[in-house]
Structures are given as C-alpha cells and as structure tokens.
Amino acid sequence: MTELTAILDAVDANLDDSLARLFELIRIPSVSTEPHYKDDCRRAAEWLASELADIGFDASVRDTAGHPMVVGHGPKIAGPHVLFYGHYDVQPVDPLALWTTPPFEPSLAPQPDGETFILGRGASDDKGQLLTFIEACRAYKEVTGTLPIRISMLFEGEEEAGSPSLGPFLEANAEDLKADTILVCDTDMWDHDTPAITTMWRGFVSEQFTITAGDRDLHSGMFGSAARNAAQLIGTIIGKLRSDDGAVAIPGFYDGVEDVPAAILDQWNRLPFDAEKFLADVGLSVPAGETGRSVLEQVWARPTCEINGVWSGYTGDGFKTVIPAQASAKLSFRLVAGQDPDRIRALFRQFVTDLLPADCSVTFKAYAAAPAQIMDLDGPLLTKARAALTAEWNRETALAGTGGSIPILGEFKKRLGMDSMLIGFARFDNRIHSPNEKYDLSSFHKGIRSWVRILHAFKE
Known part of the structure; x- marks a missing residue:
C-alpha cells in the first residue's frame, strides 16, 4: 500500500x-x-x-x-x-x-x-x-x-x-x-x-453620480422644453455608456485589455456549459455583451459597465408633472487584467463631465475599488x-x-x-x-x- x-x-x-x-x-x-x-x-x-x-x-x-x-x-x-x-x-x-x-x-x-x-x-x-x-x-x-x-x-x-x-x-x-x-x-x-x-x-470600481440642472423642480407646463430635465439628461448619458455592439463606449476604457489566449478559450469551450440555458434560467435569451464574444468570455474575461440604480423626480403614488432638477445613478465596472481602477474611475468622470451642458453640474461619490x-x-x-x-x-x-x-x-x-x-x-x-x-x-x-x-x- x-x-x-x-x-x-x-x-x-x-x-x-x-x-x-x-x-x-x-x-x-x-x-x-x-x-x-x-x-x-x-x-x-x-x-x-x-x-x-x-x-x-x-x-x-x-x-x-x-x-x-x-x-x-x-x-x-x-x-x-x-x-x-x-x-x-x-x-x-x-x-x-x-x-x-x-x-x-x-x-x-x-x-x-x-x-x-x-x-x-x-x-x-x-x-x-x-x-x-x-x-x-x-x-x-x-x-x-x-x-x-x-x-x-x-x-x-x-x-x-x-x-x-x-x-x-x-x-x-x-x-x-x-x-x-x-x-x-x-x-x-x-x-x-x-x-x-x-x-x-475581475476587479471593480463602484461609483455614484448626481446631475443638477435647475435650482428646483419645475412645473412641466410652464417650463417644458425650455428647462433642462435632469432625469432626461442622466438617461442620455447612461445611454451613451455602451455602443450598439455591446462594448463600453468610454474613450480609453479598453486600453491595456488583452484577448484571452487561444489555449484558454479552447479549454473553456470544452467545459460543459450551456450558454442558452444560462440566460434562459433568468428569463433572457440574447447575450448583451460585446458582439462576437462568447457568454463565458463576457462574464469571465471582459470588462463591464452596469447601471445598478437610477432615481429622480416624483416616484410616489399618483402623478406629479415636474421637471426634476436632480437625477442620480449608481453604477459599477468589473475590470480585467490591464485596467487600473483609479484610471477607470477618472475616465468615467471625464466622460460624464464632457457630456454636461454648460448650465448643469455633476457631483461624484466614490465607493470601493480593486484590481483584477x-x-x-x-x-x-x-x-x-x-x-x-x-x-x-x-x-x-x-x-x-x-x-x-x-x-x-x-x-x-x-x-x-x-x-x-x-x-x-x-x-x-x-x-x-x-x-x-x-x-x-x-x-x-x-x-x-x-x-x-x-x-x-x-x-x-
């Protein structure tokens, strides 16, 4: 023995x-x-x-x-x-x-x-x-x-x-x-x-930002179209974070990111993984990440930008016709090797700032960060x-x-x-x-x- x-x-x-x-x-x-x-x-x-x-x-x-x-x-x-x-x-x-x-x-x-x-x-x-x-x-x-x-x-x-x-x-x-x-x-x-x-x-960066337009919520009949709507503005900015092919659209975001080696991709392809079932189990069917990347690549080896929460204006029972003066969102980035969390945070903040109209402002709140x-x-x-x-x-x-x-x-x-x-x-x-x-x-x-x-x- x-x-x-x-x-x-x-x-x-x-x-x-x-x-x-x-x-x-x-x-x-x-x-x-x-x-x-x-x-x-x-x-x-x-x-x-x-x-x-x-x-x-x-x-x-x-x-x-x-x-x-x-x-x-x-x-x-x-x-x-x-x-x-x-x-x-x-x-x-x-x-x-x-x-x-x-x-x-x-x-x-x-x-x-x-x-x-x-x-x-x-x-x-x-x-x-x-x-x-x-x-x-x-x-x-x-x-x-x-x-x-x-x-x-x-x-x-x-x-x-x-x-x-x-x-x-x-x-x-x-x-x-x-x-x-x-x-x-x-x-x-x-x-x-x-x-x-x-x-x-993967590493991560978590961030909160608040956009301020007018100095108070406004009546949508009296100020509609003429006054900037903070909720609409934050929606526009959020919508520009990703391109039509599912990639993150922040300039410089992918700098330093390398493709997964072919040998590793081959090993992943041999794993007993059903991508269709993976999404079907949560009620979905179409991968939303970068076009041409497998689901395993998207969730293991590619960086992400995800909106975790958005709030603005009146959300109580009934209806209140206001133009919100402020809108806020929380979002997180999952990072891969080659991405520095502090740099990604700075790139995101610059991206938002560049999209602001001259009479609007933004404040940021940093949460946790760690490298991949x-x-x-x-x-x-x-x-x-x-x-x-x-x-x-x-x-x-x-x-x-x-x-x-x-x-x-x-x-x-x-x-x-x-x-x-x-x-x-x-x-x-x-x-x-x-x-x-x-x-x-x-x-x-x-x-x-x-x-x-x-x-x-x-x-x-």
Missing part, C-alpha cells in the same frame, strides 16, 4: 469523526454582523485554534479591532510553504421561519438520488469547506506522523461583514504570514461532478493541484474564471505580495446566505480526499 492510499483510507475510515467535528463547529452561532454573537465568534476562533493545536500546529487566537483571527503554523518542512485561508463567521439566519430545520442544530438529510445533505448555517460557507483542509492535514498527520509540507493557516471572523480588520491585520503581521501561495476553499465546483480551480477574477487578478496558468503548484483534483474526481479539472470580484484576494496581493489559488467544493445549489443552507456530504468527503492528494502532490 502506498503512503497516499493509506492516507486516503484513513480519511474514509474517519469520516464520521470528521463529520462530528463539523457539527460541533456549526453549532457555534458565529454571526459576525450581529453584536450579540460576539462571544460566539470568539468561541469559534478558540475552537479552531484548539483543533489546530491537536494536530501539531502552533496556533493562537489574535485580537483585532473586530472579531479575532486564528493563526496557525505547522513545522518548518522542506518544500513549498502554503497559507490556507478560510472564515469561521456566518451570515445571519433571517428569515428564521423559512428554515425547515434549526440553523445551528446541524443534521443529515438523505436524498432520493443517494446524496446526503449536511444542513445548517455555515455548512457550506465556510465551515464545511474550511474543515476539508484541516481534516486532510489531520489524516496526513495520523498516518505519517507529520505534515507533507510547510503549512500555515489564517482564519478570520469578519468575511461576511466585509473583512474590515483583514487589511490592517495582514499589514501588521506580514512577515509572520508570508508564504509561497495562498490556498482558499470558499468557491464552487464547476458542476456536480467536475472540480474547478478559479484562476481569474489572474494566476500563472503554467505555475508548478497550479499544475500539480489540477492533476490531483482530476485524479480524485475522474473529471478534467476546470480552470475557471469568475465574473465577480473578491476583495480579500486584493488584500493578500497588496499586503503580502502573494497570489491566491481558489479551490472549492461547494455546489451551486448550496443555498449559501439563504435559509436551509446545505453542504453535500460527498463534497465534504471528497473535498478532504482532494486536499490530501493536493498536499501529497505539492510534496513531490
């Missing part, structure tokens, strides 16, 4: 014990956004630190301005040094009445197709995912007496609250936390049976992780992008200078952030086995 086989067998034999530990963690109501759960958040951090200590980590609970961090360091072993990140905090459970089982009393629910659901708040996001890695380390230590490589752990308790303490904590502890790469287990499989590594995620990131697809650790996942799931591992933006990864890059590798075992129907959150038992089990294979591959 090989060492790897012995460790995987230990994972299988100890699954009930692993599940019992997950249930213990789920029972701690570590809701980070509600102050009366403050003590429970600390209790979750202390529980994790204790579990890490049990398997040989030098682990501690570190105070922050908010909820504590957990930091653990394994022994200094030759080979790559990885930092594993997860979060122990969970979303609020409201509306409680929609839960079919108590959210902090985990249970198993066998399904007609043979799957079993682990029910409870945090089962998937992120306690179940986080524990897949810890349990893999536990199995490795049990069989071999040590860990395969140098491993550090970082668990935070404010991810669901926007991670306000993470940046300062990373800045203050940079030397203690630096490693060769960061492993994150808080993402999805490609589909029910296909593992995925998220290799690119993309992994080196030929990196040795990525290559090994991909092969290990393929071996466990018997499906080619998808190298996926995500249309969303992940601010914490920007913090890791900015504060520690480290790239992140996102490997998750959630499924799209896990109902995270919603009532009746679940995690498939097969995801938990094979997630542990997957990390064993990945760590074993990193050792070689």
Whole structure:
C-alpha cells in the first residue's frame, strides 16, 4: 500500500469523526454582523485554534479591532510553504421561519438520488469547506506522523461583514504570514461532478453620480422644453455608456485589455456549459455583451459597465408633472487584467463631465475599488493541484474564471505580495446566505480526499 492510499483510507475510515467535528463547529452561532454573537465568534476562533493545536500546529487566537483571527503554523518542512485561508463567521439566519430545520442544530438529510445533505448555517460557507483542509492535514498527520509540507493557516471572523480588520491585520503581521501561495476553499465546483480551480477574477470600481440642472423642480407646463430635465439628461448619458455592439463606449476604457489566449478559450469551450440555458434560467435569451464574444468570455474575461440604480423626480403614488432638477445613478465596472481602477474611475468622470451642458453640474461619490487578478496558468503548484483534483474526481479539472470580484484576494496581493489559488467544493445549489443552507456530504468527503492528494502532490 502506498503512503497516499493509506492516507486516503484513513480519511474514509474517519469520516464520521470528521463529520462530528463539523457539527460541533456549526453549532457555534458565529454571526459576525450581529453584536450579540460576539462571544460566539470568539468561541469559534478558540475552537479552531484548539483543533489546530491537536494536530501539531502552533496556533493562537489574535485580537483585532473586530472579531479575532486564528493563526496557525505547522513545522518548518522542506518544500513549498502554503497559507490556507478560510472564515469561521456566518451570515445571519433571517428569515428564521423559512428554515425547515434549526440553523445551528446541524443534521443529515438523505436524498432520493443517494446524496446526503449536511444542513445548517455555515455548512457550506465556510465551515464545511474550511474543515476539508484541516481534516486532510489531520489524516496526513495520523498516518505519517507529520505534515507533507510547510503549512500555515489564517482564519478570520469578519468575511461576511466585509473583512474590515483583514487589511490592517495582514499589514501588521506580514512577515509572520508570508508564504509561497495562498490556498482558499470558499468557491464552487464547476458542476456536480467536475472540480474547478478559479484562476481569474475581475476587479471593480463602484461609483455614484448626481446631475443638477435647475435650482428646483419645475412645473412641466410652464417650463417644458425650455428647462433642462435632469432625469432626461442622466438617461442620455447612461445611454451613451455602451455602443450598439455591446462594448463600453468610454474613450480609453479598453486600453491595456488583452484577448484571452487561444489555449484558454479552447479549454473553456470544452467545459460543459450551456450558454442558452444560462440566460434562459433568468428569463433572457440574447447575450448583451460585446458582439462576437462568447457568454463565458463576457462574464469571465471582459470588462463591464452596469447601471445598478437610477432615481429622480416624483416616484410616489399618483402623478406629479415636474421637471426634476436632480437625477442620480449608481453604477459599477468589473475590470480585467490591464485596467487600473483609479484610471477607470477618472475616465468615467471625464466622460460624464464632457457630456454636461454648460448650465448643469455633476457631483461624484466614490465607493470601493480593486484590481483584477489572474494566476500563472503554467505555475508548478497550479499544475500539480489540477492533476490531483482530476485524479480524485475522474473529471478534467476546470480552470475557471469568475465574473465577480473578491476583495480579500486584493488584500493578500497588496499586503503580502502573494497570489491566491481558489479551490472549492461547494455546489451551486448550496443555498449559501439563504435559509436551509446545505453542504453535500460527498463534497465534504471528497473535498478532504482532494486536499490530501493536493498536499501529497505539492510534496513531490
């Protein structure tokens, strides 16, 4: 029997014990956004630190301005040094009445197709995912007496609250936390049976602007046509943000944006993805992005400009014939590699300002911003992780992008200078952030086995 086989067998034999530990963690109501759960958040951090200590980590609970961090360091072993990140905090459970089982009393629910659901708040996001890695380390230590490589752990308790303490904590502890790469287990499989590594995620810029025309709302009969209508003006400006071919029409917006390499496009084309169904599932049928780009390109690898909200004038019951003096909108840009968030914000503001009539004005309000990131697809650790996942799931591992933006990864890059590798075992129907959150038992089990294979591959 090989060492790897012995460790995987230990994972299988100890699954009930692993599940019992997950249930213990789920029972701690570590809701980070509600102050009366403050003590429970600390209790979750202390529980994790204790579990890490049990398997040989030098682990501690570190105070922050908010909820504590957990930091653990394994022994200094030759080979790559990885930092594993997860979060122990969970979303609020409201509306409680929609839960079919108590959210902090985990249970198993066998399904007609043979799957079993682990029910409870945090089962998937992120306690179940986080524990897949810890349990893999536990199995490795049990069989071999040590860990395969140098491993550090970082668990935070404010991810669901926007991670306000993470940046300062990373800045203050940079030397203690630096490693060769960061492993994150808080993402999805490609589909029910296909593992995925998220290799690119878009950056973002969010902005609000308000246009002012007259010094007050005006009577549309007395001033119609002669007076500028702020609502109409903002509509005109918004309408000019995109050209007829779906591209963003802000001058200079695409400077630095490169096409996706042909090899990556070929890999995406082999993924089991139905573009028509993707849109049909939300009641649509015609892609609205750049003409000639596939739907996956549009949502993973091309920058966007989206209007998130518009308001102006009278919107109450009945009717009021006014010419609005002010109109406001919120919009966001998703950015790709080669785009600087500050530059995009400046280009947008100049675009709006240039379209204003001489007697109108505009004010801007900046919200969050972060750059896009993309992994080196030929990196040795990525290559090994991909092969290990393929071996466990018997499906080619998808190298996926995500249309969303992940601010914490920007913090890791900015504060520690480290790239992140996102490997998750959630499924799209896990109902995270919603009532009746679940995690498939097969995801938990094979997630542990997957990390064993990945760590074993990193050792070689």
